[in-house]
Every structure is written in structure tokens, then in C-alpha cells.
Amino acid sequence: MGTLIRTLLVFFVALTSLGLVTQKVRDQGVTDSEIRIGNLMPYSGPLEDFSHIGMAEAAYFDMINERGGVGGRKIRFMSYDDLSDTSNAMDLTRILVEIDNVLLMFGSFGTPGNLAVRKYLNERQVPQLFVASGDQHLSEPTLYPWTMGWQPSYRDEGRIYANYIQAFYPGKKIVALWQNDRFGRELFKGLEQGLGDVARNIRVDVAYDVADQHLDGHVAILKRSGAEVFVFAGVPENAAKVIRIAAEQNWRPVFILNQMSSSIETVLRPAGTENATGVITAAFLKDASDPAWKDEQGARDWRSFLDKYAKAGGKDDAAAVYGYAAAETLVQVLRQCGNDLSRENVMKQAAALKDYQPAPLLPGIKINTGQDDYRPIEHLRLVQFDGRSWQPIGDVLETAFADTR
Numbered sequence: 001m002g003t004l005i006r007t008l009l010v011f012f013v014a015l016t017s018l019g020l021v022t023q024k025v026r027d028q029g030v031t032d033s034e035i036r037i038g039n040l041m042p043y044s045g046p047l048e049d050f051s052h053i054g055m056a057e058a059a060y061f062d063m064i065n066e067r068g069g070v071g072g073r074k075i076r077f078m079s080y081d082d083l084s085d086t087s088n089a090m091d092l093t094r095i096l097v098e099i100d101n102v103l104l105m106f107g108s109f110g111t112p113g114n115l116a117v118r119k120y121l122n123e124r125q126v127p128q129l130f131v132a133s134g135d136q137h138l139s140e141p142t143l144y145p146w147t148m149g150w151q152p153s154y155r156d157e158g159r160i161y162a163n164y165i166q167a168f169y170p171g172k173k174i175v176a177l178w179q180n181d182r183f184g185r186e187l188f189k190g191l192e193q194g195l196g197d198v199a200r201n202i203r204v205d206v207a208y209d210v211a212d213q214h215l216d217g218h219v220a221i222l223k224r225s226g227a228e229v230f231v232f233a234g235v236p237e238n239a240a241k242v243i244r245i246a247a248e249q250n251w252r253p254v255f256i257l258n259q260m261s262s263s264i265e266t267v268l269r270p271a272g273t274e275n276a277t278g279v280i281t282a283a284f285l286k287d288a289s290d291p292a293w294k295d296e297q298g299a300r301d302w303r304s305f306l307d308k309y310a311k312a313g314g315k316d317d318a319a320a321v322y323g324y325a326a327a328e329t330l331v332q333v334l335r336q337c338g339n340d341l342s343r344e345n346v347m348k349q350a351a352a353l354k355d356y357q358p359a360p361l362l363p364g365i366k367i368n369t370g371q372d373d374y375r376p377i378e379h380l381r382l383v384q385f386d387g388r389s390w391q392p393i394g395d396v397l398e399t400a401f402a403d404t405r
Helices: 002-024 048-066 086-099 111-123 154-168 182-201 215-224 236-248 264-271 300-311 317-337 343-350
Strands: 034-041 074-081 104-106 174-179 202-208 229-233 254-257 280-283 379-385 390-392
Touching (some): 048 300, 048 317, 086 104, 182 202, 182 229, 215 236, 236 264, 264 317, 317 343
Parallel strands (some): 034 074, 174 202, 229 254
């Protein structure tokens, strides 16, 4: 009898241990049928244009779900409107984590909101993955091991423009018009750092608010400086306006445009392709409205995705490409997790991407991460608009330069 009781006890302990293991590899947000993913987007307010990134990600996940999901589990994408107001980020994130029980936060838009919730998510060990921001402070694994960026940093982008200017336009006078927020400051700081001692060639720089109604006045001031090189950092709507205003004022400097606002469909065509011809940017994604990729966009996956994106109200080609690529990266991480969908393993797999290339990335640009490398995409390629398509400037992929802190 004693032997039987001991045997039953061992069997019971084994079953209990197995249950604990099962619970461990399925943190909250995961069931046999679904994986809950949290996200914040500015679906209304002054940053509403960027809400199309969230729509694109939702469309991608819908496409994946129709094909069986990930490991037999459907992705439930829970995306809330933060009203373009950073002060809403913490409350909405707490709702997603503590009430909606998401496994992780993915792709939330903007620097201030992501910084606001970073400490909370790291203290609770909730992955904050592939944030939609190029702020380098959102990729600091030593300080915040549960937070990982995705796109190239704004500061590195600014450094690349500085290197281009020094290589092709040494000694020329430079002006800059940059959005007065963390994004604009980071890009402008990178420009100054990249120029180094010749940053004195920046004769005038103007910081403006995203809703500024006096862009024509700012452009007039910059023109009067006699500068030959003009660097712009701002949202797509303002980028189109500034290109058009410069042309109306009969000013044709070397025009460098931040990559976030370089879509042919949503920026260059509204500005007038004749006005935008010659514009330079640093890209890492294919432009969906560039005829160079027309054949690739005819692929089954892309057509299926675009159909769902359009039905959801999506109309921004740049957002479509960004959302597709970011969501594809997350799905790759979840697939690498296999049956271990613990938060710990999600971060482990996110930091184990090797030469991974989502379909929308430019040829030669790949994602690589490591335990000490939380910057998935570190390359940008300089391209110039010829009035119809983006043309590479040289054959070399430009990378981030010395990481000056």
C-alpha cells in the first residue's frame, strides 16, 4: 500500500510539474487558439497620418490568420487610439497589459509614448518590441532589456546626410528646417555630429511645430541665407508643402528629405514631381509607388495584403510597406519561438535574428540582432528621385557611422 501511495504521489507531482512547465511557456496573452498583441497608434489627432501603419499591421496579421496563424494560433491584434497624445500612453498600455492580458506590446508609434511606458513594461518584463520610432534610446539592452527598436536611428540618418554633403558638396552653405520634437532634434543632432568641425557651414536652422502655418516664411528665411544645401526633417504632409513652397519661391537647392517623408505617392506627387526631381533621401524600405518594384508587388502575398489594407481604410503606400515589414518581422520571431511562447523566449528570439530580410526591405539590407544589439536595421541607402523612380547614389550601402553619444 505504501509503495502504491508513493507511486501515485510521484505521478501527481510529475503531472503538477508538467502543468507548471506548460504555464511557463505560455505566459498571459497565449492560449491554444490565439496570441494577443498590444499596440498604440494615433488614429486621430495631428499625427493621424501615421495611423495607417497600424492599419497595415492589422491587415498583415489578418492575412496570416487566414493561412492558419502562427503555430495554429491566430494573432489577435489589439490596437488602441492614443489620440496623438503622449499622456494617454501609460493608461492605455496598462489596460492592454493588465486587463486585456496581451503577451507583448508591438510597434506602438512615436518616441514620447514609448519612452513613457518603457520603465513600466520593463519592470513587468513585458516585451516592448519593434517600436515605431528611430530614437536610439529605445534600443538600450543593458538598461532596458525588454525594449527593442526596429528601424534605423534618426541620429544615424542625420550622420549619413552629413557624410553625403561632405563627400559631394564640401564647403557649401547648409540650412535645415526640422520638426521641433524629439525626432527632429535627434536627426538634426546627427547632422551636426556627422559634419563635425564643418558644422559651422550650417548657416541657419529653423525648428518648427508640426502644425505650423508659416512654412512659407521659414523657407523664405532659409532661401535668403544663400545656402546651396537644404535638409528637411518633418512629417509627410509638411514635406510636400515645403518642396512645393521652395519651387514657388524659385529656390532650387540640393534638397535632402528625411526617409520617413519620402514616399512618391504621398509626398513627391502632391508636391509636384517636377518640383521634387532631384530630392535625396536615405531609404531602407522599397517605395510601393516606385515602378522599380512593380513586378515584385504583383506577388500573391502583397496582393492579398493590399486588398485587406484597402478594405480597412488604408491608403498610404509608405505606411503599407512599413507596417508589412514590421509585422512580418514579429511573425518571424513568433515562429522562432515554437511552442515556447513565454515572454522570456520572445525576447530571446527577437535578439536572435540573423540575416533576416522581410520582403519590403531594399536589396542588401538585412535584419541582425543579438543580446547586446537591439538595433535590427542599421543600414540605409542613399537614393535620388529622377522624376519617376528612386535611383541609388553609388553602389555602396551606407551604414551608421561612429556612434557618438
